[in-house]
Amino acid sequence: MEFDFSEDYRLLADQLRRALEEAAPLEAARKTVDTGQINVTAWELLGEMGILASGISTDFGGNGLGPLPLCLAAEAIGWSVAAIPTASLYHATPLIQSCGSPEQQDRWLPALASGSATACVATDSALAVEDDHITGVISPVSGGTGASVAIVRANNQLWLVDMAENAVEQEALESRDPGRQLCRITFRNTPATRMTGDDADLALNHAVVCVAFEQIGGASRALNGAIDYSRERRAFGQTIGSYQAIKHKLADIWTKIEIARAHAMYAAWSLGTGAVDLPLAAAAARASATEAYLFAAQETLQVHGGYGFTFESDSHLFYRRARALAACYGPAVEWRSRLAARLIAGETTKH
Known part of the structure; x- marks a missing residue:
């Protein structure tokens, strides 16, 4: 059996590469090494082209196109070495889609689809939880700097934490690749909501x-x-x-x-x-x-x-x-x- 993208997908791949070459040229990646700033233009471009919404159900503001457009976009992102929070796109969004409660999905997926919010995942470190409040430190977290929501693990369950809470502290860490920002997140009895699924x-x-x-x-x-x-x-x-x-x-x-x-x-x-x-x-x-x-x-x-x-x-x-x-x-x-x-x-x- 031959595995290849259709002609339509190959055209999309070409358009994505050309668009990102303009929005995120290698010179922009070189500047990121000095500034550590995310390329907002490239992120907004992915939103305008429907890539941020491709893996999200139409019930929650997505376009329901599935993972293939995202795979094409990932290759274009790699080609341009774009400085964008890919952990939100690759991992957090499908995790909320598959394991989030209806309330969590309704609140966060439309924002993720539009690009107005980003999410991070830090499930390697176990945190303490008591009365739906999270305490502990996780580090390093990719894409955690400026993230709107975090998915963490506590008591062998997944929890979703609104990063706008006052009981959350973020500390930027030095990264070998400033285009992939790392941070340390500290939770101090921070409110969290349990995710209904645990098939991560x-x-x-x-x-x-x-x-x-x-x-x-x-x-x-x-x-x-x-x-x-x-x-x-x-x-x-x-x-x-x-x-x-x-x-x-x-x-x-x-x-x-x-x-x-x-x-x-x-x-x-x-x-x-x-x-x-x-x-x-x-x-x-x-x-x-x-x-x-x-x-x-x-x-x-x-x-x-x-x-x-x-x-x-x-x-x-x-x-x-x-x-x-x-x-x-x-x-x-x-x-x-x-x-x-x-x-x-x-x-x-x-x-």
Whole structure:
């Protein structure tokens, strides 16, 4: 079976890439390294194009288009290295959609669909809860700075916390990639509402599939930049791209990207159809895409030589983002372990 996006989706992907290249050029990503500011223009663009609403039911202000447009947008985000709160888009929104109570969904999903609110997820650290009030510290939290609502775990249950409460403190943390802001959140007997569902696996798989597409987009842009540079830079009287060592390096990067793309495409199909092998497909996509982006970021930096280590080069932008994405949602080795465990248990893909 061949897995590929339809012609309409490919046109959408092209439009998204072109639009984000204008709204979030690499020069804007370079400025973010200094300022740490989110690219509001790019975030508003995703709202105008309906991407923020694509995974949300029409009952709550969404367009009900499902996860595929979001996967395309994630690849375009990776291509542009845009500084936007993707944790809200990839993880928090589907978590509220699948596990939130009707009241929570009615309050937050329309705001998330319009882009007027963002959300963060911090379920790795267990917090204390008493009489529907949360106490404790969670750190680091991706996308927590300026978030309107947080999803946390306490007493083995998911809770939703309105970040506008006075009993919430946010402290910005230094990040290797300022385009992916990190913070520490302190709850001091903060009111919280319990989420009715606790099946967080679907939202987590949704998140890692989207991240895989973002990693593929970033790796592809890094490769393109290295190819262009190898055609211009001359050494010993000829372009460095004519040397076999450089050709092999670029070919190895391309191979890893295409392997990751194959896994991501299958995972996107599994996500869109609700296939039972989604956990298997998501783990494979996460592991392969993480490896591809890290490899591409490291090797394309070497292709640029000494220039690649300067701030003026784009190489550090991809390296920063590759390292940041590799650290979120657990390292690749953890996802390889999940994949191996399922394969050993006898699980296989359905196609």
